[in-house]
Amino acid sequence: MAAPRIVIENCAIATVDATDTEYASGHVVIAGNRIESVGAGPAPAGLTDVVRRIDAAGHLLTPGLVNTHHHFYQWITRGLAQDCNLFDWLVTLYPVWARIDEEMVYAAAQGSLAALALSGVTTAMDHHYVFPRGCGDLLGAEIRAAAEMGVRFSPTRGSMDRGESDGGLPPDFAVESTEDALAATEEAVDRWHDPSFDSMLRIGVAPCSPFSVTTDLLREAAVLARRKGVRLHTHGSETVEEEKFCHELFGMGPTDYLESTGWLGPDVWMAHCVHMNDSDITKFGETGTGVAHCPSSNARLAAGIARVPDMIAAGVPVGLGVDGTASNESGELGTELRNALLINRLGPHRQHALDVRGALRLGTMGGARVLGRDREIGSVEPGKLADLALWKVDGFLHSSIADPVAALVLGAAAPLTLLLVNGEPVVEGGHLVNVDEDAVARTTRVQARRLARIAGVAG
Numbered sequence: 360m361a362a363p364r365i366v367i368e369n370c371a372i373a374t375v376d377a378t379d380t381e382y383a384s385g386h387v388v389i390a391g392n393r394i395e396s397v398g399a400g401p402a403p404a405g406l407t408d409v410v411r412r413i414d415a416a417g418h419l420l421t422p423g424l425v426n427t428h429h430h431f432y433q434w435i436t437r438g439l440a441q442d443c444n445l446f447d448w449l450v451t452l453y454p455v456w457a458r459i460d461e462e463m464v465y466a467a468a469q470g471s472l473a474a475l476a477l478s479g480v481t482t483a484m485d486h487h488y489v490f491p492r493g494c495g496d497l498l499g500a501e502i503r504a505a506a507e508m509g510v511r512f513s514p515t516r517g518s519m520d521r522g523e524s525d526g527g528l529p530p531d532f533a534v535e536s537t538e539d540a541l542a543a544t545e546e547a548v549d550r551w552h553d554p555s556f557d558s559m560l561r562i563g564v565a566p567c568s569p570f571s572v573t574t575d576l577l578r579e580a581a582v583l584a585r586r587k588g589v590r591l592h593t594h595g596s597e598t599v600e601e602e603k604f605c606h607e608l609f610g611m612g613p614t615d616y617l618e619s620t621g622w623l624g625p626d627v628w629m630a631h632c633v634h635m636n637d638s639d640i641t642k643f644g645e646t647g648t649g650v651a652h653c654p655s656s657n658a659r660l661a662a663g664i665a666r667v668p669d670m671i672a673a674g675v676p677v678g679l680g681v682d683g684t685a686s687n688e689s690g691e692l693g694t695e696l697r698n699a700l701l702i703n704r705l706g707p708h709r710q711h712a713l714d715v716r717g718a719l720r721l722g723t724m725g726g727a728r729v730l731g732r733d734r735e736i737g738s739v740e741p742g743k744l745a746d747l748a749l750w751k752v753d754g755f756l757h758s759s760i761a762d763p764v765a766a767l768v769l770g771a772a773a774p775l776t777l778l779l780v781n782g783e784p785v786v787e788g789g790h791l792v793n794v795d796e797d798a799v800a801r802t803t804r805v806q807a808r809r810l811a812r813i814a815g816v817a818g
Contacts, residue, residue: 362391363410365782366402367749370415371763374739375422375723379716381764387420389745392557392782397739417753418776419763421719422738423481423746425726426692428592428630428651428680431485431501432459434467434474435807437688439816445598445660449528452685455814457533461495466806468504469799473791474690475681476510478772481746481780482726482736483510484680486592486630488517488567490535490543498547502560509785509793511558511746513730515565515592516547520576526608527571537576540566541583548587556735557744557781561589568594569613570604574620581621590731591622595629598662602634614639623648628729630680631656632670633663640666644673649729652721654695654702656682667699668708671717678726693775696722696768715768745782750775 368386373379374397386402388395396403402412433456440451459467468485475483485501498516505512518540521527527534535543544564552562564584566572577593584591596602596613609616614635617623623642628649635643643650652665670677679699684690696718703712713721727737736746750773752758752766757773760766767773778786785792810816 361408364395364406364408365389365779366406366409366412367415367420367747368401368413370418370420370749371752372397372420372739373716373719373764375720376738376740387739387747389747389779389782392745394739394741394743394745396741413749413777415749415776417751419750419752419767419773420739421748421750421767422723422736423748423778423780424479424692424722425482425678425730425737426475426480426484426681427628427649427678427726427729428653428682429471429483429485430487430683430685431468431471432456432464432487432489432497433683433685434470434690435463435803435810436685439685443660444600445662446528446600448660448686453529453533455810455816456489457491457530458810458814459489459491459494459497461497461500463806463810464497465500465504466802468501469508469794470803471684471690472504472508472510473794473796473799474684475692476508476778476785476791477775477789478691478693479748479750479775479778480692481511481748481778481785482513482730482732484513484515484730486515486517486565488519488565488571489533490518491533502551506559507793508791509783510780511736513561513563515563516544517565517567518544518576518580519567519571521571521573525573529571534571537573537579540576541579544580545583545587548589552587552589554588559781563590563592565592568597568601569609569616570601577617577620577622584626591627593617593622593629595632596634596639597631598660599634612636612639614642618642626731628676628678630682631662631665633657633665635666635670640669640673640675643670643675647676649676649678651680651729652677652699653680653682653687654698655689656680656686658698658702659686664702664706666706667703668706668712676725676728677721678729679722691772692722693772700768715762715765718768719764745779747777747779748775749777
């Protein structure tokens with residue numbers, strides 16, 4: 360029996376393929392969960408088993424966006440520590456985060472996933488590293504929320520084993536032992552990881568950062584991930600304070616330290632990478648180590664401007680990340696397209712730093728490459744998975760911009776008419792299909808207030 364087909368036609372299409380093929384008016388045919396064909400003009404005549412035909416005039420169709428760095432649990436601690444740098448922000452919030460439990464994390468994941476989907480994200484990623492004792496199944500809560508939302512999910516099992524008494528930033532009661540962290544990480548991979556082509560769930564290994572984990576945990580986590588055939592993720596070179604920390608504790612900068620522990624390679628990506636020198640960037644390019652660029656969070660925490668144009672020129676895989684919503688309260692990836700372009704143009708490359716199509720590539724194929732899924736997602740090409748975003752660009756906020764990609768990247772947040780993940784609708788007409796948005800708003804508010812009360816947060 361033939362797979363049911365969905366036909367989308369009469370829209371502008373930015374495929375983000377290797378040559379940036381675009382169609383001013385084109386079509387996409389989806390068969391089951393795969394893209395069957397894409398091209399100019401209307402869909403071919405005589406197609407059978409068509410279950411839905413969409414006249415998408417006035418729209419731009421792109422690959423679904425791919426988020427490469429996030430902390431879902433922070434949805435219920437938004438708006439705190441508003442005027443801090445990273446280290447002060449962490450010291451303020453670690454004691455709060457150490458009080459989370461499964462009910463809170465499930466609600467926070469729902470809020471984070473809703474914001475991502477409504478901003479065009481088809482593949483979500485999360486880096487969860489806070490596991491208080493007796494808190495329940497936190498990673499499982501996130502996985503359940505993602506399955507209910509209907510998005511493709513790449514969570515990483517994070518960890519921290521360097522508390523304050525060992526020279527780290529987290530309070531001692533917020534960290535695990537090295538052995539417990541490694542055992543729980545391996546269990547998560549064995550329980551959930553699906554390596555198949557059309558996988559909806561892939562697990563990564565993700566000790567938190569050089570200032571919250573021991574060298575032993577970094578080394579052993581890398582060994583574990585490669586033994587299991589999964590990817591590695593951590594924070595790297597985020598702030599000048601981190602650079603100073605690494606030099607004082609390890610006698611070298613973050614990149615050299617991470618290299619010494621086995622943490623450079625095509626199976627690794629790191630968040631932020633703001634303070635990278637030429638040697639660091641060369642090492643990332645030569646090893647294929649990826650970067651999750653988080654422009655809004657970097658600005659919120661006054662971390663600085665990452666050298667994204669130089670990274671791209673060196674062959675470094677670069678994608679976009681929201682980061683946690685306690686440092687990027689919008690929680691949207693769609694707006695990061697614009698912010699990536701604008702913030703990078705404040706750097707030394709100025710107007711040549713990034714253009715609108717480069718920004719779209721960061722948020723789609725760039726992210727797919729960072730997550731190791733560029734054969735499956737990230738562009739609109741036959742044989743790839745049907746993860747697609749259909750943006751309305753003929754309303755008054757966008758209609759006077761002739762270039763639809765510029766309308767999406769430079770204009771106001773474009774309304775999302777349709778978001779397909781694996782060929783199934785997740786957003787229709789600007790609203791979630793599988794989850795009640797009002798219920799999510801109520802639940803996240805309740806859990807945010809509950810956490811504030813337990814943690815003794817004022818207000």
